[in-house]
Amino acid sequence: MAEKTFEDLPAGDQHLREERISGEDIYGGIFLHMKRDTVSLPDGQEATREYLTHPGAVAIVAILDDGRVLLERQYRYPIAKACIEIPAGKLEVGEDHLLCAQRELEEETGYTTEKWSYIRRIHPVISYSTELIDIYLAEDLVPGKSHLDDEEFLDVFAAPLERLISWVEEGEITDVKTTISAYWLDRYRRGLVAPTPIK
Incomplete structure (x- = not known):
């Protein structure tokens, strides 16, 4: 079976989206801040996401x-x-x-x-x-x-x-x-x- 092309993919991104349920601040530095969120996955399961917030450059x-x-x-x-x-x-x-x-x-x-x-x-x-x-x-x-x-x-x-x-x-x-x-x-x-x- 041939691989899908981009045009074959579902419209939109709702089937991929993760929604934030809750979150906490783990660390706050001079300009970087680390956060940990609990998210709902597209299949209804939950997962943890850790990430840094950055002011941009x-x-x-x-x-x-x-x-x-x-x-x-x-x-x-x-x-x-x-x-x-x-x-x-x-x-x-x-x-x-x-x-x-x-x-x-x-x-x-x-x-x-x-x-x-x-x-x-x-x-x-x-x-x-x-x-x-x-x-x-x-x-x-x-x-x-x-x-x-x-x-x-x-x-x-x-x-x-x-x-x-x-x-x-x-x-x-x-x-x-x-x-x-x-x-x-x-x-x-x-x-x-x-x-x-x-x-």
Whole structure:
């Protein structure tokens, strides 16, 4: 029997949905909070779901005039490794997402610009976190002086898109927002996708 196609699937998602019955807070940190909920499954059984709530974040695909991509290298304690990433930062409570992107780009790299576009939203860890990341494109960059937070240490550098993609394919870059952005930028340069300009 042939595998179903997407068009063969039932309409809607009601047959897959899990409904919250009750819940409790397990841990409250500086910005991450762990919760444990009891949910009703589609077949009527109950299950436990543990997850982190996260305020959300932004990331920036920043392109220099020569076409290179602005990148950062910083140490990520949970995986004990210095990672290559695009600039990014956590949203403050109630903060406008574009203003956060503008703030993070300037704070971390010193660059500013008036030319912003919206790429897309991603959910990097859908199995156990509410985190979302809105990715923006920044072009026509103007250099300036960075001003990192007191507990922030990172290297800022630029690389051609081809090298960025090779780092992804070689496993040097494993960060999901940077991986997705690298492939998006490749398709953008080939005219296959386009961002949404922000007026």
